[in-house]
Amino acid sequence: MPIFNQLHHVCVLVRDLEEKQKFYESVGIGPWFDYPKSGAYLEFDVPNAAASRAMRYKCCDLENFQIQLCDPGELDSPQKRHLDAHGEGVYQLGFEVPDRNAAEAEGRAMGLEVVARGRKTDESGFCYFDTKAQAGVVLEIRKTPDDQKKFS
Structure with missing residues (x-):
């Protein structure tokens, strides 16, 4: 199965989470919840760990995928640099995979840089x-913990 086959979420970079959430709710999109940043990582290789931890997310589960609103905050990160350079909008597409490790290896075999x-x-x-x-966007693969799965 191709690794970019099952869309899990669309991530939109925003400057004001609450303002954007209110707009989405005004057009009938909701309810929203805080992204569950939980559990310790065995491996966590990101450009700026402090910036990653400080990012704030609001999520909305629709029938077939999730919308994520991300406020990257003020610390340096790829998301913050993208927001500053291009303004608000879609930053990434996240795809659910059955095996995170195998999907990462497959992406690398395609010549994609992590x-x-x-x-x-x-x-x-x-x-x-x-x-x-x-x-035009960052492509992400992810394996959702079993207790958080909605789209399988």
């Missing part, structure tokens, strides 16, 4: 590939 990655003890986690120049 810009951030994380793996937890339950083998859930993420991997962001540097695809903005080719795809």
Whole structure:
């Protein structure tokens, strides 16, 4: 199965989470919840760990995928640099995979450069590939923990 086959989420960079959430709710999109940043990572290779921890997210589960609103905050990160350079809008597409490690290896075998990655003890986690120049967005693969799965 191709690694970019099952869309999990679309991530939109924003400057004001509450303002954007209110707009989405005004057009009937909701409810929203805070992204569950939980559990320790065995591996956490990101450009700026403090910036990653400080990012704030609001999520909304629709019938077939999730919308994520991300306020990257003030610390330096790829998301903050993208927001500053291009303004608010879609930053990444996240795809659910059954095996995070195998999907990362497959992406690398395709010649995709990894810009951030994380793996937890339950083998859930993420991997962001540097695809903005080719795809217009960052492509991410992720394995959602079993207790958080909605889209399978």
